[in-house]
Amino acid sequence: xxxxxxxxxxxxxxxxxxxxxxxxxxxxxxxxxxxxxxxxxxxxxxxxxxxxxxxxxxxxxxxxxxxxxxxxxxxxxxxxxxxxxxxxxxxxxxxxxxxxxxxxxxxxxxxxxxxxxxxxxxxxxxxxxxxxxxxxxxxxxxxxxxxxxxxxxxxxxxxxxxxxxxxxxxxxxxxxxxxxxxxxxxxxxxxxxxxxxxxxxxxxxxxxxxxxxxxxxxxxxxxxxxxxxxxxxxxxxxxxxxxxxxxxxxxxxxxxxxxxxxxxxxxxxxxxxxxxxxxxxxxxxxxxxxxxxxxxxxxxxxxxxxxxxxxxxxxxxxxxxxxxxxxxxxxxxxxxxxxxxxxxxxxxxxxxxxxxxxxxxxxxxxxxxxxxxxxxxxxxxxxxxxxxxxxxxxxxxxxxxxxxxxxxxxxxxxxxxxxxxxxxxxxxxxxxxxxxxxxxxxxxxxxxx
Numbered sequence: 001x002x003x004x005x006x007x008x009x010x011x012x013x014x015x016x017x018x019x020x021x022x023x024x025x026x027x028x029x030x031x032x033x034x035x036x037x038x039x040x041x042x043x044x045x046x047x048x049x050x051x052x053x054x055x056x057x058x059x060x061x062x063x064x065x066x067x068x069x070x071x072x073x074x075x076x077x078x079x080x081x082x083x084x085x086x087x088x089x090x091x092x093x094x095x096x097x098x099x100x101x102x103x104x105x106x107x108x109x110x111x112x113x114x115x116x117x118x119x120x121x122x123x124x125x126x127x128x129x130x131x132x133x134x135x136x137x138x139x140x141x142x143x144x145x146x147x148x149x150x151x152x153x154x155x156x157x158x159x160x161x162x163x164x165x166x167x168x169x170x171x172x173x174x175x176x177x178x179x180x181x182x183x184x185x186x187x188x189x190x191x192x193x194x195x196x197x198x199x200x201x202x203x204x205x206x207x208x209x210x211x212x213x214x215x216x217x218x219x220x221x222x223x224x225x226x227x228x229x230x231x232x233x234x235x236x237x238x239x240x241x242x243x244x245x246x247x248x249x250x251x252x253x254x255x256x257x258x259x260x261x262x263x264x265x266x267x268x269x270x271x272x273x274x275x276x277x278x279x280x281x282x283x284x285x286x287x288x289x290x291x292x293x294x295x296x297x298x299x300x301x302x303x304x305x306x307x308x309x310x311x312x313x314x315x316x317x318x319x320x321x322x323x324x325x326x327x328x329x330x331x332x333x334x335x336x337x338x339x340x341x342x343x344x345x346x347x348x349x350x351x352x353x354x355x356x357x358x359x360x361x362x363x364x365x366x367x368x369x370x371x372x373x374x375x376x377x378x379x380x381x382x383x384x385x386x387x388x389x390x391x392x393x394x395x396x397x398x399x400x401x402x403x404x405x406x407x408x409x410x411x412x413x414x415x416x417x418x419x420x421x422x423x424x425x426x427x428x429x430x431x432x433x434x435x436x437x438x439x440x441x442x443x444x445x446x447x448x449x
Contacts, residue, residue: 004132005125007309007415009111011100014053019108021060023132027110028064029139030131032148034124035094035115036068041148045090047075047083047156048098049186049244052211053108057098061110066148067139075156077209079186079245081342082160084117089159091115099186099244102221103416105212117339119311157190164194167337167345168352173200176351177235179251181226183219184209187245191344195239200351203233214243220330223249223257231255237351237361241343246310247330248343250350252361260330261292263346265368267324267334270353272299283316283325285309286410290425292328295368309415310341371407372429374436376422379449383413383420392442399424399435407432411439418449 004010004018010027012019036042044065048054054077062072075086080097087095095113103109112120112128120128131137178200182188188207195202205226206218215221220242230238230251238251250258258266264282271277280301284292285308293303304320306312310331317325317335326332331341338345354361387393392411399409407426414421420443424436 004129005122008101008119008311009097009109011103011107011109011416013106014051014056014108019053019057019110021056024057024060024110025064026132026137027128028061029068029137030064030128031061031094031096031112032065032068032070033131033137034128036070037093039093040146041069041071042093043071043073043090045073045075045083045086045092045095045153046098047078047080047086047095047186049100050077050184050188050209050211050214051100051105051108054098057108057110061096061098062150066150067142068148069142069146070148072148072150074150074152076152077186077188078156078160079190079342079344080111081246081338081340081345082156082190084113084338084340085160085163086153086156087113087115087117089163097244101244101246101416102215102219102242105214105216109416113340118314119340121315161190161194161197164342164344164348165198167334168348170198171352171355173198173351173355176237176354177201177203177233179203179205179226179229179233179235179238181205181219181223181238181240182207183215183221183241183243184213185215185219185241185243185245187241187344191241191245194344194348203229203235205229219243220247220249223251227251227255227257236354239347242330245343246341247327248332248346249330250347250361252365254362256362258361258365260326260328260332261289261370262365262368263330263332263350264324264326265292265295266353266364267349268296268301269299269367270357271323272301277301277323279321279323281320281322283313283320283322285313285327287328287423289328289368289370289373290408291368291370308412314340371425371427372432373423373425374432376436376440377414378420378422378440378443380413380418380420380443380447381449382447383418384447386411389443389446392439392446395439395442399439402431402435409435409439411443420447
């Protein structure tokens, strides 16, 4: 059998391997054994997004956990970062989120958090995977009162709302007009309440999930409607979440996108200006724009890069004691408040800066000037090592020779989809577009689906 875990948990098309009810049951059993640590009745919190397949996966994984003597707290549709918070709030032994994040509705996924609300390290994932695919999961000794129970958490929503508002000390947002796109996802109820309770005028888009419309022409992946609405309504800001609300993209009052790099840059500059950032280090990934690094150098802040994936960002942040880190795609971690990317907290932090400085978002984002960057995705039928594809490697080498020190090239396979991602960055927009197309064409000829 193929391995189960990718870069962000287990993910795939629902009801096909590995996202089947059978595998979910076995993952539940394996997780129950791994997280028990000798305890008689460990507690695990489970949340999910709004996909129709979430019911199937939730019931299967719950059955696996309870069969191993684990008590389960079911939070229902909740943002991924909410589950990370609830793990700590309930002093639980672990958390599980059933979501495929920004993927289409047909997909689903399972990701795990430890007892501190951090995503599991690879060693622990491998242990769960090994057990789930083995024949050594025995429930025969878990009988009678030892079998676990499952119950719904009545106040999960309220707990998270108050926690999130506390991240900006319940700063009033009166006078700010927000267009909020919930992507028909996990935050469709919670996010509007948070911004409304803080006094903002909120116009909500895509908050009517039907099980199959999550991320469909909505949210971070498709901000086009949000952009038009911000301009039409003369709003101060647009906020686009993804399916599980662990990432965010903003739109300024002019209708221009503000990405993760810019969010980090705005918040960091504000903290440096206020002399509230003693450890002047931020964490970003290899995808972050060179313009971000230039902007941070200008204010005396060091950028530490990691591989793509917010769990790698989180790990590096803990290593160097950084206050902020994240990805260009909008996964932003504020270490004082969250252990994983949180789209709502990220948006609130920028809204707080806007209120404190009395500046528009378009003015705040002027801190950095982005290098032109081209991102292309090529659907692939198999993930053949890049270095073993001669024509692809030749195109990459050629592009590097042309750009030299005035640009960057990154070619990698997605950890969550059957895609190869091509990123080319440089000062000449037309040049990098052509170089990216050449690389993508070579990939398509070699392994294209």
